Amino acid sequence: MRQRVKVQGGESAGRTGGKGVFAAFVKKEFRHVVRDKRTMLIVLAMPVVQIILFGFALSSEIRNVNVAVLAPHYDEQVRRIVERMDASEYFTVTGMLTSDKDVDMAFRDGSADMILAFGGGFDEVYTVEGTEIQLIADATNTNTATTMVMYATNIISNSLTDGQQEMKAGIVPDIRMLYNPQMKSSYGFVPGVMGLIIILICAMMTSVSIVREKEQGTMELLLVSPMRPIMIIISKMVPYLVLSFIDFLMIVLLSVTVLDVPMAGSFGALCVLALLYIIVALSLGLLISTKVESQMAAMLGSGMVLMVPSMFFSGMIFPVESMPLFFQWLSKILPPSWFITGVKKLMIEGLPAMYVAKETLILTVMAVVLIAASLKNFKYRLE
Amino acid sequence: MTEVSVREIFKSYGKVEALRGVSFEAERGELFGIIGPDGAGKSTLFRILTTLLVADSGSATVAGHDVVKEYNAIRACVGYMPGRFSLYQDLTVEENMEFFASVFGTTVEENYDLVADIYRQIEPFKKRKAGKLSGGMKQKLALSCAMIHRPRVLFLDEPTTGVDPVSRKEFWQMLGRLKEEGITIVVSTPYMDEASLCDRIALIMEGRFIGIDTPRGIVAQYxxxxxxxxxxxxxxxxxxxxxxxxxxxxxxxxxxxxxxxxxxxxxxxxxxxxxxxxxxxxxxxxxxxxxxxxxxxxxxxxx
Incomplete structure (x- = not known):
């Protein structure tokens, strides 16, 4: 931060709010932010905490799933599959069961999350007509169950094709997970966290800081000055724009270095998209600030109206495609949905910048509409 | 020359009538006092004159400009000190001064002589956060900030409320000096003893002026x-x-x-x-x- 910006007050500066005024205002705004420990904590710690949390603790990936094997005859083929399973990082073979009755017990006492059951006499029965391998999974958590069954299927079919190249029986689907072959959940949530943190910092903090000026009466003083309302607004936005862009860079850096998320596409295009989204979020905060009178209301407004829908309906956690039509529409008017899609394309899929033209265009339109609406609503008097 | 002119101003908030037909004129370089209890409508009048509110009816001009149509011109040439302490509590005394000076396109140095009398008293604490000042010092800072840009007309809404008697006296002495500089001052106060320090006073009660005269003239009417x-x-x-x-x-x-x-x-x-x-x-x-x-x-x- 610069020390002591000397403002040479010419006549024009006094009347229209020139560069000196703007600089003084931005400096003052930065002081507010830097001196408020809570704000600084939110701005600096939140991205790190969220990335660490989602990256290591709140992962939807499966790891160390306990598998019990039910095999009447422990022959060569069975051994091969079980070993391969045990060797993978996803599964741990915890026990061998001998009869059907043990299956229920294994689930109940928690010793198994999934059971791999082989038909009788695998080697012999494994003929052209096929044989049976049954996967029994604890589906209390549907997501986990689906994922572990899918992983197990992959392992089994791999070990079968490896072992018997000449075997042509049946159709074995060859599943390929494009862009995220290891099904890492961080690929999905990094764009989401980005979208969420930016909207939180920009919308919530801008609206709270503008409303704080109203509450403490300083807005009255600012209005009774030659400063134009639009200058007041823009200079209030600048520090939050800078802060959220720093946050964005922090998230990208952490994701790439710590979580091994790829930065497949153009970093420049990603920055442009992020800046655009930040402007949309700032104008949302501005719009909220013109509608509410207390910091509490601003907090609730940006929290409830922006955060919650952004989390649930932007595709960050739940797939939008499977929602009722109404929520699909809701998702389409939420800025984070478009930003998250754009980030996925640029960061994970590594598509060229032209593939996010639609997202960019929509965010631009949103920014223009929101800025126009908030300028129209900005009161240059007290009522 | 008339600097502030108010004609038949009415203003209500819903059913509450804050001002019910207020008129007065203040000359250039006059110290005009508006005296009345809390809730009489003083702050509403100040906000109308500083272009923050629009009256329901009636008209007003400040420094020759209409308060509704030419609000931008008024905002550039008046100083306003609201009734409630309204500075940045997390900024220091010095930073508040610098900020308000630059908002008006000037510097503290440029108009230092104007605020010197009062600002000198708080200057020893210039590195202190405004929120940590005592009541009297806060008011002195607020006043310094309100006039750092050498306004033509100064509106002070209850500047001495919550200020100790010694500081109150200094406050009024300083207003006297500002007056000599040709600055028109409209000041409100709930303290009747301060009325005699004004050139002319208006007594306000429930949104009406119940008397306008010099303090001497008011007393003579008794x-x-x-x-x-x-x-x-x-x-x-x-x-x-x-x-x-x-x-x-x-x-x-x-x-x-x-x-x-x-x-x-x-x-x-x-x-x-x-x-x-x-x-x-x-x-x-x-x-x-x-x-x-x-x-x-x-x-x-x-x-």
Whole structure:
């Protein structure tokens, strides 16, 4: 931060709010932010905490799933599959069961999350007509169950094709997970966290800081000055724009270095998209600030109206495609949905910048509409 | 030359009528006081004159500009100190000053001489956060910030509320000096004793001006002789006096009760003293006094 910006007050500066005024205002705004420990904590710690949390603790990936094997005859083929399973990082073979009755017990006492059951006499029965391998999974958590069954299927079919190249029986689907072959959940949530943190910092903090000026009466003083309302607004936005862009860079850096998320596409295009989204979020905060009178209301407004829908309906956690039509529409008017899609394309899929033209265009339109609406609503008097 | 002109201003918030037809004019370099209790409509009037609110009806000009149509011109040439302390509490004294100077396109150095008298007193604390200042120092800082850009017209809404008596005196001395610089000052206060320090005053009550004149002129209008009564017991004194038929007005005034008689007579002092003695009061003292602005306010507000 610069020390002591000397403002040479010419006549024009006094009347229209020139560069000196703007600089003084931005400096003052930065002081507010830097001196408020809570704000600084939110701005600096939140991205790190969220990335660490989602990256290591709140992962939807499966790891160390306990598998019990039910095999009447422990022959060569069975051994091969079980070993391969045990060797993978996803599964741990915890026990061998001998009869059907043990299956229920294994689930109940928690010793198994999934059971791999082989038909009788695998080697012999494994003929052209096929044989049976049954996967029994604890589906209390549907997501986990689906994922572990899918992983197990992959392992089994791999070990079968490896072992018997000449075997042509049946159709074995060859599943390929494009862009995220290891099904890492961080690929999905990094764009989401980005979208969420930016909207939180920009919308919530801008609206709270503008409303704080109203509450403490300083807005009255600012209005009774030659400063134009639009200058007041823009200079209030600048520090939050800078802060959220720093946050964005922090998230990208952490994701790439710590979580091994790829930065497949153009970093420049990603920055442009992020800046655009930040402007949309700032104008949302501005719009909220013109509608509410207390910091509490601003907090609730940006929290409830922006955060919650952004989390649930932007595709960050739940797939939008499977929602009722109404929520699909809701998702389409939420800025984070478009930003998250754009980030996925640029960061994970590594598509060229032209593939996010639609997202960019929509965010631009949103920014223009929101800025126009908030300028129209900005009161240059007290009522 | 008229710097502030207000004609028949009405303003209501929903059903509450804050101002009901207020008019006055203030000349250039005049110190104009608006005196009245809390809730009389003083702050609303200030906000209309500083272009923050629009009146329901009536018109006003400040420094020759209409408060509604030419609000931008007014905002550039007035200084405003709201009734509530409204500076940045997390910025230091110095930073607040610098900020408000630059908002008006000037510097602290440029107009230092104007604020020097008052700012010098808080300068030793210039590295302190505004929120950590005492009440009096906060007001001094707010005033310094309001006039750092050498405004043409200065609006001070209750600048001395919450300020200790010594600082209040300094405050008014400084207003006197600003006046000499040709700055027009409109100041409001709930303290009647400050009224006599203004060139002219308007007494405001429930959204109406109940009198506009010089402080001397207001007092001269009082008319009836005024007596101050005190006794060894204060409890019941006011009620006992109110029970006397020959008295027109009785009201508590500090430790005393001020009374006026319905008919002027040389006997009033003696008769009141005797009546109180008969009721068992000791050390009864009744003396003729000169009315103050507050007495005038009490009288005018009874109408």
């Amino acid at each position: 008319g009836a002789p005024l007596y101050a009564v005190r006794a060894d017991r204060r409890g019941g004194l006011l009620n006992d006096l109110r029970g006397m038929e020959e008295l027109e007005a009785c009201y508590a005034f500090g430790n005393e009760v001020h009374i006026t008689a319905k008919q002027e007579s040389a006997e009033t002092e003696r008769r009141v003293a005797e009546a109180l003695a008969a009721k068992g009061y000791g050390d009864v003292e009744v003396r003729r006094i000169e009315p103050t602005v507050e007495d005038c306010f009490m009288k005018l507000s009874r109408r």
